[in-house]
Amino acid sequence: MADIGLVGFPSAGKSSLIAAISRAKPKIADYPFTTLIPNLGVVVAGETVFTVADVPGLIEGASLGKGLGHEFLRHIERCQAIVHVVDMATYEPGRDPLSDLDVIEGELAAHGGLDDRPRLVALNKVDVPDARDLTDIVLDDVQQRGWPVFVISTKSGEGLTPLIYAMAAIVQARRDAAPPPEPKRIIISPKAQPAKGTEFSIRQMGDGEGGFVWRVEGEKPQRWVKQTDFLNEEAVGFLADRLHRLGVEDELLRLGAKEGDAVAIGAGVDPVVFDFQPQIETDTEIVSRRGSDQRFDSKRPSVLRRRELDAEYHAFKAEKEGH
Structure with a gap:
């Protein structure tokens, strides 16, 4: 479906991110599940052009079909890499950035078949003062997992350029590693004309x-x-x-x-x-x-x-x- 799949909880800012880095115009609102189908955006980073999919928000239990989870997870299967978009400014009870990340990874693991996808982590909404105060703690934990992490704000544009080029590097590396497609032979076969005497x-x-x-x-x-x-x-x-x-x-x-x-x-x-x-x-x-x-x-x-x-x-x- 796309080169990069954006995953995260509802209202984590995936639609805002794809709108900020491409010309896609998804529906954006301050309530969950405003995205019901994937939005696609074309992103240009230097000489690399790739597509990004804003996959509808995942929730705990998605691998069991909760919240149309099976349908959403199938979209991710067709992406070459995954970008976790983490809401650093959530005020919902029982949620915090690291717990959100663990829940989404648990659902991806339960679905299966996604272990080979490279991961990037985008800590979003750091334009909110309280959110920026959490970045050091979350940064340290994510880096220990071996995933590249980026501090971003889709509202101010902070950190978007490094994230875009990191996405492009993954896409280009996987393209270079893929076997070259077999050239298609173009065969022009003019319609055979019946020989004289064969039309009757x-x-x-x-x-x-x-x-x-x-x-x-x-x-x-x-x-x-x-x-x-x-x-x-x-x-x-x-x-x-x-x-x-x-x-x-x-x-x-x-x-x-x-x-x-x-x-x-x-x-x-x-x-x-x-x-x-x-x-x-x-x-x-x-x-x-x-x-x-x-x-x-x-x-x-x-x-x-x-x-x-x-x-x-x-x-x-x-x-x-x-x-």
Whole structure:
């Protein structure tokens, strides 16, 4: 979640600290549990840039789930280092800075898995006269534990710069010790274009009237057929040109289709049936132009059948409307 996790009792000054050392603007108030979710702040110390998380306040029993403790402790697991923010000016009965520190450490130990996290201790609110009087006693105890300790005031800014650079040193040291990430190979894989002839398939279905019946199936031919207005000869010529460029005619010829053979395009029981009339090529030039295909010069059986059906339909419609 963040490089540094700020932990401490509610109202210890964690939100004030993150607001003082970064541009984060957490909710700050003088009552407990004003922070219900972690606040993140980006901190710059020289050439090191790192993130700090203001983890919601822990209380005794957090490791047992008290005060949403399990949720808060899981946030700390994702931090590289821990900073204890100790309230030096608390007036709550039964609390003092060292006891607060012991309680928080006890909860971290009970949660488990955090022993390897480096610790820093920030003795906060020393701008309060009574709090400053306690610093010598607390400093000596914390230093005996082997933890770096900083006397700070988020209100006056005292001690914040040394604390920031101490955080940065820990973060940078752990980054340097981490194994370098494996470089990611950028693989650019252009979408494969189907080879000519693989966008359709042709099957020989058997003998049909006037020759073999050939079935052409494929997404493109079937889509083109559905889009074609067969009452428009120019549209039909355009369809023929597209099928030729796709390689349908070449494949039919390769399989042995003869002029006049019935060719069905489409799947299912209701395909569109054509009479095979290959385009005539001279060298690389087709002897016809789009929209005036020479195959329209002769009326093929399939064309005549379609026109007869169309004429019958229009006659029926006109008769019905007349009544």
